[in-house]
Amino acid sequence: MQVPLLDLKAQYQTIKPEIDAAIQQVVESQYFIMGPAVAELETRVAQYCGCAHGIGISSGTDALLIALMALGIGANDEVIVPTYTFFATAGSVSRLSAKPVFVDMEPDTYNLNPGAIERSITARTKAIIPVHLFGQCADMDPIRSIARKHNLNVIEDAAQAIGAEYQGKKAGSMGNAGCFSFFPSKNLGGFGDGGMVLTNNADLAEKIRVLRSHGSKPKYHHKIVGGNFRLDTLQAAVLLVKLKYLDSWTAARQKNAKDYDALFQDAGLLPDRVRIPARKQTRHIFNQYVIRVERRDALQTYLKEKEVGAEIYYPVPLHLQECFAALGYKEGDCPAAEEAAGASLALPIYPELTLEQKQYVVNCIRTFYELPT
Numbered sequence: 281m282q283v284p285l286l287d288l289k290a291q292y293q294t295i296k297p298e299i300d301a302a303i304q305q306v307v308e309s310q311y312f313i314m315g316p317a318v319a320e321l322e323t324r325v326a327q328y329c330g331c332a333h334g335i336g337i338s339s340g341t342d343a344l345l346i347a348l349m350a351l352g353i354g355a356n357d358e359v360i361v362p363t364y365t366f367f368a369t370a371g372s373v374s375r376l377s378a379k380p381v382f383v384d385m386e387p388d389t390y391n392l393n394p395g396a397i398e399r400s401i402t403a404r405t406k407a408i409i410p411v412h413l414f415g416q417c418a419d420m421d422p423i424r425s426i427a428r429k430h431n432l433n434v435i436e437d438a439a440q441a442i443g444a445e446y447q448g449k450k451a452g453s454m455g456n457a458g459c460f461s462f463f464p465s466k467n468l469g470g471f472g473d474g475g476m477v478l479t480n481n482a483d484l485a486e487k488i489r490v491l492r493s494h495g496s497k498p499k500y501h502h503k504i505v506g507g508n509f510r511l512d513t514l515q516a517a518v519l520l521v522k523l524k525y526l527d528s529w530t531a532a533r534q535k536n537a538k539d540y541d542a543l544f545q546d547a548g549l550l551p552d553r554v555r556i557p558a559r560k561q562t563r564h565i566f567n568q569y570v571i572r573v574e575r576r577d578a579l580q581t582y583l584k585e586k587e588v589g590a591e592i593y594y595p596v597p598l599h600l601q602e603c604f605a606a607l608g609y610k611e612g613d614c615p616a617a618e619e620a621a622g623a624s625l626a627l628p629i630y631p632e633l634t635l636e637q638k639q640y641v642v643n644c645i646r647t648f649y650e651l652p653t
Contacts, residue, residue, distance in 0.1 A: 283628050283637045285589030286465055290632040291529075295521060302517040315513030321520050322476070328523070329442070329450040331458065331478040333485035336511030337492060340439040340461020343475035344372040344409070346509050347457040350487045351433045353378050353406055360400055360408040360432075362392040363597040364617035369409055369437050370598045379607070381405070382599035384614035388558035390414060390570070390624075393616070394422035401426075407433040412441035412451045414593070414626075415467070415533075415567035416559060420446050420454045435459060439475075442468050443530055445563035452478045457488075462519055467533070467567055468526050474515040532631035533566040539635065540569060540627065543642040553649050568593060569629035576623050579648055586644045591626045 292299065302317075309315065318336045326334035337343040353359060355377040361370045363382040370380035381400050386393045392410045408427055410418035420436075427434045434455030438444070441451040442460055452458025462474035479485050490497045495506030544550045555572040570593065573579055583590045597617040599609035611618065627641055 281637065281640045282587040283589060283633075283641055285591055285626070285628050286630050287628075287632060288464060288469070291630070294632075295525065298521045299518060302521050303514060306514050306517045309513075312513050314510055315516070317513050317516035317520055318511050321511075321516040321523070324520065324523060325442075325460070325476055326478055328526075329458070329478055330453045331450075332480045333478065333482065335477045335479075335485060335488045335492065336516060337475040337477055337488075338509045338511060339473040340459060340463060340475040341368040341372060342507075342509045343439075343459035343461070343477045344368055344435065344437060345375060346488055346491050346507070347435050347459055347477050348372055348376055348378070348407070349491055349506070350484055351407060351435070351456065353433075356404060357406040358402060358404040359406060360397055361598070362409075362411050362413075362617075363599040363614045364390060364594060364620060365411040365413060365437070365598065366439070366594070367598065367601070368439075369411055370604070373409075374604075378406075379404075380598070380604070382597075382604075382607075382609060382614060385413075385617045385620065386419070387616040387619075389416060389419075389560060390557055390620060391416065391418040392423070394419050394426065397423065397426050398430075401430055401432075405430065405432060407435055409435045409437050410455075411437040411439075412444055414557070414570055415441050415444055415565040416557075417441060417444050417446035417451050417561045419560070420449075424454065433457075439463075440466065440567040441565060442466070443526060443563065444561065444565045446561050448562060453480070456481065457484065462515065467529060467565055468519060468522055470515040470522075471518050472512070472515055474511055474519065476511075529631040530565045532633075533569075533629055534564070536629050536631070536633050536638065537564075537566050537569050539638050540629075540642065543638060544571075544645075547642050547646045549642070549646060549649070554645065566629050568626040570624050570626050572620065572623045573625055573645075574623070575653075576625050579645065580625060582648045583641075583644055588641050588644055589628055593624060593626050595621055597621050 491506035
């Protein structure tokens with residue numbers, strides 16, 4: 281049986297007429313950059329997440345970059361980031377000649393450990409970027425408390441977490457800015473790159489709007505230097521169709537996670553062979569379903585042989601990446617992240633997954649651990 285990590289074709293087939301019509305409408309309008317669909321998407325995503333302003337951006341990475349730019353982060357500044365996350369979180373900081381300061385994760389949730397933040401703050405620290413990893417919000421109350429105490433900005437990296445909630449508040453609505461990705465694999469994914477910044481600060485929103493079009497306002501007049509960070513109209517049109525289905529897709533992902541939990545329990549794999557991250561927050565949207573296992577690499581190879589997709593998020597924590605070697609981090613500095621990097625594996629969790637497919641995945645894992653080593 282084939283069980284891909286993600287099956288976007290299955291999703292497309294369920295909404296094909298709507299998607300095709302939306303694309304055709306943009307094609308006929310020939311309005312491909314910053315068309316009306318972009319403004320509508322900005323309004324609807326901001327409303328969905330409980331924010332006052334949404335600014336469509338060219339990618340999730342560019343959303344992080346432009347938020348940092350708008351908050352004045354630059355050379356010699358320091359930004360607190362988790363070491364266990366996708367590269368863009370720290371890469372965006374470095375691109376502005378600022379210094380990413382890496383902090384370990386909570387061992388049970390994989391999210392930024394609030395208890396490890398304060399010791400890394402210096403006179404140069406300007407911001408904290410908590411990442412809502414795998415679809416679960418970071419513990420925002422202590423993070424925001426630390427930020428207020430030290431007068432720091434908070435930029436939420438919510439690339440994997442649209443619709444996730446923390447104590448009734450949606451991801452992306454709790455910091456100075458919230459950054460989203462619409463990469464095709466995300467719960468709300470486009471047909472290419474796309475992103476958005478949300479904020480409740482009108483002045484910050486306006487600055488981001490100016491920065492995304494080369495810093496021009498009015499056109500051809502530049503008081504600041506920005507970039508080309510605009511969201512394509514085609515992407516906005518596709519995302520507007522998909523946004524209507526986001527909550528039902530999230531519910532399906534949550535159901536799949538519960539099914540996996542029960543199947544692993546029934547197979548006798550919990551907690552000795554398979555460990556599942558803690559789910560502490562109000563609404564986990566399961567952009568990924570991650571397990572922690574022994575002999576992870578061998579298991580991934582075995583699953584591939586059985587035609588089951590499985591992905592490693594993330595094999596090398598950022599503090600140990602070669603490009604950051606000059607910062608002086610070494611093995612042992614972030615032990616929780618280093619342990620997770622060697623043991624974590626993501627399984628298929630997409631909404632269209634069938635019970636038979638989930639059973640097959642769990643049976644394959646059980647069979648692997650029954651084999652002689």
